Amino acid sequence: MIKIKKKSDKTKLRIGEIKTKRGVIQTPFFMPDATRAVLKGIGNNESGKLNLSAMVVNTYHLYLQPGMDLIKKAGGVNKFMNFDKPLLSDSGGFQVFSLIHRSKKMGKIYDKHVEFKSPIDGSWHGLTPEKSIQIQFDLGVDMMVCLDDCPPNEFSRENLESSVNRTVQWAGRCKKEYLTQIKKRKIKEDERPLLFGVIQGGVELDLREKCAKELIKLDFDGYGFGARPVDKEGNFLEEVLQFTAELIPKDKLRFALGVGTPEDIVRCANMGWDMFDCVIPTREGRHGRLFEAISNFQFPISKQTSISNDQISKSIYKTININNAGFAMDFSAINLNSELVELRDYSRAYLHHLFKIKDSLGARLASLNNLEFYIKLMENIRLGD
RNA sequence: GGGUCGAUUGCAGAGCGGUCAAAUGCUCGAGACUGUAAAUCUCGCGGUUUUAUACCUUCGUAGGUUCGAAUCCUACUCGGCCCA
Numbered sequence: 001m002i003k004i005k006k007k008s009d010k011t012k013l014r015i016g017e018i019k020t021k022r023g024v025i026q027t028p029f030f031m032p033d034a035t036r037a038v039l040k041g042i043g044n045n046e047s048g049k050l051n052l053s054a055m056v057v058n059t060y061h062l063y064l065q066p067g068m069d070l071i072k073k074a075g076g077v078n079k080f081m082n083f084d085k086p087l088l089s090d091s092g093g094f095q096v097f098s099l100i101h102r103s104k105k106m107g108k109i110y111d112k113h114v115e116f117k118s119p120i121d122g123s124w125h126g127l128t129p130e131k132s133i134q135i136q137f138d139l140g141v142d143m144m145v146c147l148d149d150c151p152p153n154e155f156s157r158e159n160l161e162s163s164v165n166r167t168v169q170w171a172g173r174c175k176k177e178y179l180t181q182i183k184k185r186k187i188k189e190d191e192r193p194l195l196f197g198v199i200q201g202g203v204e205l206d207l208r209e210k211c212a213k214e215l216i217k218l219d220f221d222g223y224g225f226g227a228r229p230v231d232k233e234g235n236f237l238e239e240v241l242q243f244t245a246e247l248i249p250k251d252k253l254r255f256a257l258g259v260g261t262p263e264d265i266v267r268c269a270n271m272g273w274d275m276f277d278c279v280i281p282t283r284e285g286r287h288g289r290l291f292e293a294i295s296n297f298q299f300p301i302s303k304q305t306s307i308s309n310d311q312i313s314k315s316i317y318k319t320i321n322i323n324n325a326g327f328a329m330d331f332s333a334i335n336l337n338s339e340l341v342e343l344r345d346y347s348r349a350y351l352h353h354l355f356k357i358k359d360s361l362g363a364r365l366a367s368l369n370n371l372e373f374y375i376k377l378m379e380n381i382r383l384g385d
Numbered sequence: 386g387g388g389u390c391g392a393u394u395g396c397a398g399a400g401c402g403g404u405c406a407a408a409u410g411c412u413c414g415a416g417a418c419u420g421u422a423a424a425u426c427u428c429g430c431g432g433u434u435u436u437a438u439a440c441c442u443u444c445g446u447a448g449g450u451u452c453g454a455a456u457c458c459u460a461c462u463c464g465g466c467c468c469a
Contacts, residue, residue, distance in 0.1 A: 035421050056420070094420045102422085119422045145420080198420085230419060257420035264419070279421045286424050287417085325414070363424055 001194070001221050002027060002253050002274060008385050012245065012272035013302050015382050018253060020054075020086040020142035021191045022078070027253075028269045029053035030378045031088060031277040032371055036061045037081040040282050041363040042371075044083040049340055050371055053378070054085055054142070056277045059135050060092030064118050064125070068138050076140030088143035088277070089136045091174075093198070094257070096127060097150040109149065111166060129173040137181045141193055145224060145257075146174035148198035153227055153237070160202040167200045167226070168214040175218050194221035196255055202227060205243050212247035222253025222275070229259045229268075236264050236309055245271040262291065262377055263312040266301055269381045281374045285367035288323040288355050293373060296337045297380040317373065322366065327352040335369055343369055 006015040016027045032039055034055045039046070044055075057077055062068070074080035078087055096116045100107040107116030113128040132147040147170050149163040178195050181187075197215035201207030215223060225244055230236055241256065245268075248254050255275040256268045265276050281291070294317055301316055320327070330348040338344050342365060354362030 033421060040421080041424070058420085061421085088420095090420050095422085098420095099422070106422090148420095150420080224420075226420085228419070234417095234419085236419090255420090260419045276420095278419050279423085280419055283421065283423065283425085284418060287426095289418080321416085323415090358424075360424070 001251055004250075006384050008270070008302065010385060011270040011302065013270045013381070013384065014272055014274070015384050016274070018194070018274075019190070020194060022084065022086040022142050025053045025086060026382055027274040028265075028378060028381055029275060030265065030374050031056045031275065032282055032374070033058075033277055033279045034081070034083075035279075036065070037077055039371075040367070041286055041360060042282070042367050044081050046368065046371075050368070051375055052085060052371075053375075054088060055083065056088050056090055057081075057139065057141065058090045058092060058095065059132055059139070060090075060095040060127070062089075062139065063092070063135050064120055068135055072138050076138075078140060086142035087139075089139050089141040089145065090257075091132045091136070091145040091147040091198075092127060093132075093145075093148040094150045101152055109166075111169075129170040130177040133174050133177040133181060136193070137185065143194040143196065143221075144178075145196045146171045146198060146220070148200060148226055150198075150200065150226055151202060153202045153231055155202055157204055157207075160200070160204055160207055163202075164200050164207050164211045167198060168211060168218075171197045171215055171220075172218055175220070194253070196220055196222045196224050196253070198224040198226040198257070199244055199247070200226040203231075203237065203240055205240065208240065208244050209247055212244065216247075216249060220252070222255050223248045224255040224257045225259070225273070226257065229256065229264060236260070236267070238267065241268055241273070242271050245273055248272075261309075261313070262316055262374070263309040265374075265377065266312055266316070266381065267309065270302060281370035282367045284319075285370040286363040288321050288362075288366060289370075290320050290322055290334070290366055291317050291370050291373040292320060292335070293317050293337070293376065297376050300380060300383045300385050301377075302381050302383070302385045316377070322348065322351050322362075323355050324352075334365060335372075338369070338372060340368060340372060343372070 002016050002018050004014050004016040017024050018027060031054045035058045037057050062071060071077055071080055078084060096114050099116055100109060113126050115124060115126050117124055129147045136144040149166040151159055151163040182192055197220040199208055199211045199215060201211045225241060229241060245254055253275060254273045256273040258278055259265055259268050259276045260278050327348045332348055333344050334346050334348055334351050335343040346365060351362055351365055
């Protein structure tokens, strides 16, 4: 499925490409989260400027709002949001389960399906693996994800085990429904969306292994890393990520869902993970935190492997909080090295001002800055070592 | 000129004898954010230190009553409104 073009001799980093119906994507790559079919505060037509590989939308959010009838009438989510590059839809598992794990009132998990309450209007909905897949076909995306049971990492072993069992069982139903939909919709082989299974198991390595083995039997295009990639204290689960990457067949795509900080991405790429998505660049941008590359990615960062996250982050980038008083009079460019004219021409003092007066242009500029940083980070990783 | 109401910590604005360094909101200062219930949330915001049911300074100014005053009284200063 993944065509490997280059491998590192020092690490597990692999550089390659994958084919989707909307085009070829160079790996490893990062997808910003456009959860509700919009890159928050930015818009989707920045793709030309930003050189995005792909983006992530969410089954759960779009099903609730604006609803699938509308998306179908719009001609699919790509058309609706005016984005012609590949899209991946997340299954909604993470959202529904995090909703329920945060408040039991918000839903209930059954073996066959999951029920949840819409936080928007309080209405009740059911989600089955089949329904999740059908919705994703209706979205018309390039890559889709099986509905999984996503537990918090600190769950008991017993709970993690049952979530693995449920995830595997649901993955089987997803695959079956996927094949049914392919047939029903008469989708040709080179037009079919890629399907990902999600490996759960929390921090229990043997459960990760069990989950991976069962999923591999079902044969997916790629496999994702389920659950949060960090523990409660925010420590990156390096051992678990490393172990899980090894479980996935070499010709399959490895998708580290929700990863992450730049240093987490570098480390995961060096473990052989191919795909990433995260809210960090856009969310932190909206909150005024800007990523700034040290030495503007002049050298390959994939060399940095066995050193700690802290060291990696210090050697790649620093962040600034544009809200801080020190920027009030800083008339230097937001980012002198940016490809985007507005990031070169607007000053930090002006961006500081925009945040102070809460004008959305501030969020937009900061998010653009961070996305450009992430995209350049991935381009740099793809240089190899 | 007469009457009347008011003056509170950057702003607005509670408080009307002790539990008040003084609610709340904003501003301000800082922090968090990892398959987005996040343009959100957290903390700080008179000073000092031994960080405490501590001390000092503060509720227009100056006095007074009281064990005790931002809160009551008197005068003054300034401001709003009403009447001349």
